[in-house]
Amino acid sequence: MNLTILVILLIGLVASAVVCVALSDLLKAAIALAITSAILSIIMFLMGAPLAAVFELSVCAGMITVVFISACSMSRIYTRKEHEQRQKARNRRFLLLPALLVALAVVVFLVLSPHITGVSPIPSGGSGSGVQAALWGSRQVDLIGQIILILTGVYGVIVFFKEKEADGK
Amino acid sequence: MPLLMIGIPLLAVILLNLGPRRWISKQTALYTALAATALQMALAAYMCFTVGIGSVSSIRFVEKLSVDLFSAVTLFTIGLVAMISLLVSRDASEGSRFSFFNLLLLIVAGMNGLVMVTDVFSLYVFMETVSAASFVLIAINKRGQELAGAFKYYMLSAVATVLMLTAICFLFLCAGSTGFAEVAACVSAKGNSPTLIAAFLLFTSGLMIKCGMVPFHTWVPDAYSNAPAPVSVLLGGIVTKVSGVYVLMRVYRDVFLNNAAVGNVLFALGIVSILVGALVAIGQDDFKRMLAYSSISQLGYIVLGVATGSPLGFVGALFHFFNHATFKSLLFVDAAAIETQTGTRSMSHMGGLAKRMPYTGVSSIIAFLSTAGIPPLSGFWSKLLIVIAVWRVSPALAMVALAASILTLAYFLVMQRKVFFGKPTEETREVREAGGNTVLAQVILSAVNILAGLAFPLLLFYLQGIGAL
Amino acid sequence: MSLLFALFLIGVILLFAIGIYSLLVTTNLIRVLVSIEVLTKGVTLMLIAVGYATGQMAQAEAYVITIIVIEVILLAIATGIVLGLYRESGDILTHDIPTPKE
Numbered sequence: 001m002n003l004t005i006l007v008i009l010l011i012g013l014v015a016s017a018v019v020c021v022a023l024s025d026l027l028k029a030a031i032a033l034a035i036t037s038a039i040l041s042i043i044m045f046l047m048g049a050p051l052a053a054v055f056e057l058s059v060c061a062g063m064i065t066v067v068f069i070s071a072c073s074m075s076r077i078y079t080r081k082e083h084e085q086r087q088k089a090r091n092r093r094f095l096l097l098p099a100l101l102v103a104l105a106v107v108v109f110l111v112l113s114p115h116i117t118g119v120s121p122i123p124s125g126g127s128g129s130g131v132q133a134a135l136w137g138s139r140q141v142d143l144i145g146q147i148i149l150i151l152t153g154v155y156g157v158i159v160f161f162k163e164k165e166a167d168g169k
Numbered sequence: 170m171p172l173l174m175i176g177i178p179l180l181a182v183i184l185l186n187l188g189p190r191r192w193i194s195k196q197t198a199l200y201t202a203l204a205a206t207a208l209q210m211a212l213a214a215y216m217c218f219t220v221g222i223g224s225v226s227s228i229r230f231v232e233k234l235s236v237d238l239f240s241a242v243t244l245f246t247i248g249l250v251a252m253i254s255l256l257v258s259r260d261a262s263e264g265s266r267f268s269f270f271n272l273l274l275l276i277v278a279g280m281n282g283l284v285m286v287t288d289v290f291s292l293y294v295f296m297e298t299v300s301a302a303s304f305v306l307i308a309i310n311k312r313g314q315e316l317a318g319a320f321k322y323y324m325l326s327a328v329a330t331v332l333m334l335t336a337i338c339f340l341f342l343c344a345g346s347t348g349f350a351e352v353a354a355c356v357s358a359k360g361n362s363p364t365l366i367a368a369f370l371l372f373t374s375g376l377m378i379k380c381g382m383v384p385f386h387t388w389v390p391d392a393y394s395n396a397p398a399p400v401s402v403l404l405g406g407i408v409t410k411v412s413g414v415y416v417l418m419r420v421y422r423d424v425f426l427n428n429a430a431v432g433n434v435l436f437a438l439g440i441v442s443i444l445v446g447a448l449v450a451i452g453q454d455d456f457k458r459m460l461a462y463s464s465i466s467q468l469g470y471i472v473l474g475v476a477t478g479s480p481l482g483f484v485g486a487l488f489h490f491f492n493h494a495t496f497k498s499l500l501f502v503d504a505a506a507i508e509t510q511t512g513t514r515s516m517s518h519m520g521g522l523a524k525r526m527p528y529t530g531v532s533s534i535i536a537f538l539s540t541a542g543i544p545p546l547s548g549f550w551s552k553l554l555i556v557i558a559v560w561r562v563s564p565a566l567a568m569v570a571l572a573a574s575i576l577t578l579a580y581f582l583v584m585q586r587k588v589f590f591g592k593p594t595e596e597t598r599e600v601r602e603a604g605g606n607t608v609l610a611q612v613i614l615s616a617v618n619i620l621a622g623l624a625f626p627l628l629l630f631y632l633q634g635i636g637a638l
Numbered sequence: 639m640s641l642l643f644a645l646f647l648i649g650v651i652l653l654f655a656i657g658i659y660s661l662l663v664t665t666n667l668i669r670v671l672v673s674i675e676v677l678t679k680g681v682t683l684m685l686i687a688v689g690y691a692t693g694q695m696a697q698a699e700a701y702v703i704t705i706i707v708i709e710v711i712l713l714a715i716a717t718g719i720v721l722g723l724y725r726e727s728g729d730i731l732t733h734d735i736p737t738p739k740e
Contacts (some may be wrong), residue, residue: 003642010649013683017653017676021660026668033672040679044702047686048695052702056682059706064675064713071668071717097659104655105648112644135700141286142704145294148282149301152275153711156305159268160718290701297708304715313726320667320719327674327712328661331654334681334705342688346697 006046013039018097030068037061051132202255202270206277210248213241240284242487243415246494247284249617250406251277253498256610257505258399269309273403276302280411284419289337290347292416293330296379299412300326303404307396318388318395325378325388332375339368369431372420380413382472383442386465393464394457394514398505401457405464406498410490414471418486421475435476440566442469447576451583456504456514459584460497463540466577467493473570474555477562485554492539492547492621499536499614503529506607507588516587530589532611537581539618542574547621550629646687653680667720671713678709 013036020032037060045053136143236244251273258269279298286292300323308319341347343364344355359365374385381389393405421431446466453459471493474486506529507522508514522530539548552574560567657677664670682702689698 006642007645010645013679014649014652014656017656017679020672021656021669021676026666029669029672033675036676036679040683043683044686047690049686049689049699049702052686052699052706055703055706059710060675060679063710067714067717068668068672071671071720097656100659101652101655105652108648108651109644112647132696132699135696139700139704141282141288141291142294142700145279145282145291145298146704146707148275148279149294149298149708149711152272152279152298152302152305153714155268155272155275156301156711156715156718159305159309160311160715160722290704294704294708297712301712301715304712304719308719308722311722311726313723316719316722316726320716320723323712323716323719324661324670324674327677328658331657331677331681335684338681338684338688341685341694341698341701342692345692345694 006043009039009043009046013043014101018101022097026072027069030065030072033068034061034065037064199255199258199270202274203252205274206248206252206255209277209281210245210252213244213248235287236285239419239487242491243284243411244281246491247277247280247407247411250403250494250498253406253502253610253614254399254403256606257402257502269306269399272302272306272309276306276403276408280407283411284415287350288348289340289352289420292420293333293337296333296412296416297330299408300330303400303408306400306403307392309400310397312395314395315397318391322388322392325385329375329378329385332371332378336368336370336372336375339364339371343368366430370434373417373431373434376413376417376420377438379409380417380468380472381409381465382438382468383445383465386442386446389465390458390461393461394455398501398508402498402501402505405460405501406494409464410468410471410494414468414475414486414490417472418475418483418490421478422483429478432476432478435472436563436566439469439472439476440569442466442472443570443573444469444576447573447580451576451580453580454515456507456516456584456588457501458514459516459580460500460504463500463577463580464493464497466573467497467540470552470555470570473559473566477558479558479561481554481561482558485551485558488625489548489551489555492551492618495614495617495621496536496539496548499532499611499618500540502607502610502614503533503536506611509607516584522589528608528611532615533589534585535615535618537585539622541578541581543578545622547618547625550622550625640691643687643691646683646690650680650684650687653677653683667723671716671720674716675709675713678705681705 016032016036016039020029020036023029023032037056041053041057041061044050044056254273255270276299279295279302283292283295283299286295304319304323304326307322308316337347340352340355343359343362344351346352356365378385389409393401396404417435421435443466446462446464446469450459450462450466453462467489471486471489474482474489476482504514506526510526511522535546539546542549542552544550552570556567556570559570653676657673657680660673660676661670664673682705685698685702685705689695689701
């Protein structure tokens, strides 16, 4: 397992996040978010968390993108002039971001470097799923919480996504 | 036994959804929900008396839930406020009441879980559950203002969640697990390592956003005032408090072990919240917004009590927690009654309501006297305990807290004068008293306030007897 | 701490910075949701890093899965709110931070 691969992936992660946030077209931003999720998923797989990687990929890169793109379809269609104005204002705002990030990275690295000792071995990908099952044995309370949450989500969807009826209830 | 507390609301949800709509009328649904909350109150009261200072752990299916005196009191309060909210929903009727009942039961189940867990990560899970349900509840009628308030709450809540999760990551790093016991062991062993301090600060910041402390309070007025009436009762009476202040109290006492650095931050934020909340409340015209700022102020008192780290402060904070649930809920019920009958929340448009809405008027007087800390009502005792506890640590702060009580009195007197006395305006000329259920709610809460106030000295002696003080 | 952990930590801080910057600067509601998603990715990365550093990867995985499920549901609810706002105020998705007064 090579350290450089992970570093490249990390840089890719941050870069796609910047792109995702700075793009003016919402559709492309959603795709960039999906790419970010994919890279994160690969990182997780390489670090020895295959189950989490699968979840991240299917749920985030898949479902969330669907949600966003369907939400994006509601954007107002701006006139050309308005569009150009908004582009300019937007780009001015986001110009600062990459520079800020690089500076931040350097500062944090300098702060941390005295503490860095060595390189621990990276676990090889694919730790047993048997451990996972044992884990759900000790995380049952969270499961109950998630059940409640899912039910809440169902009602949320019912409340929000139903078209307004004409007082028929 | 603790599992029952989650199981009962869930069971009620299942019951409500069992058959096709025709089978279950709104009456039945309401009574089922009421039964669930009443049952919860009964069980919680029972547990209060049997638990003492020890704790009851569920040993069967899920071993991670435990109930101690603190949790039991909170459970009782949750049941009480939920029941009141149900009563109010009867009269302030809008469509989609089925969703409201289900969501209310779900949020109660979530809060019950929240007060019973013994693991920091589970705290996060249940807090998110409660938040999710409250977003939907705030916006349940899908009006513009409500949706905007809900979205703002979501934004700030998401940021708070990220902060707290990061803090949980640090705690995980230190302790290798996230249970209360393990993390507490790590804290007492490593004390002031930078990782732990970072964790404390991050976690506290996230919590302060959820509590609505200054300067993170911006979502509170919008969310509280724009929500529909029974939701405001629920939200202001219990939800923000459980998912904010309860977590703070639990974590501060059992996990952070009364760390001094965090304590100082809490002192600062608490005092500022008390003052800012009171000062801004004076200038408000919207009735519910004023109540929202008043809540910010009162929660500041609770945070102050917790910050002292002493058992006296803690008991004072806990009692104020219970009192705030009762008197703030009562005020919100009154606000709901007024809003339904007059159609407005603007105080400058109200006047002379005392004659036409006697129950509302009297109960609001009782509630505000309790808020301002006038003896012999319950609010007086809890404030007294907190002020004494703070006095032992810093007399100056205690004086400020006392002075803020006067401010509280001020804005409530202004409110009383505008709303209940004075000349009737156009909107208020034709109103009648609120419907039966609302009046019932008002009577219940007023009675609780008065009785709690009268009974408190006895409670103090009992606590001293069992050695909790 | 090991080098890898430090690198992860830097990545997490950068992601947080991106998310918060975007949250402060944007005027579009959907973009707010995207920023919150970026913040969530930061936390997920952090959790993985901590799992690696303590050797408790399996626990960390369980946490990550839970977080993903929770965040998705919350996002769905938030999208529902945005949908409601869209229907109310026409087809504009912008708002003025900090007070979305209608």
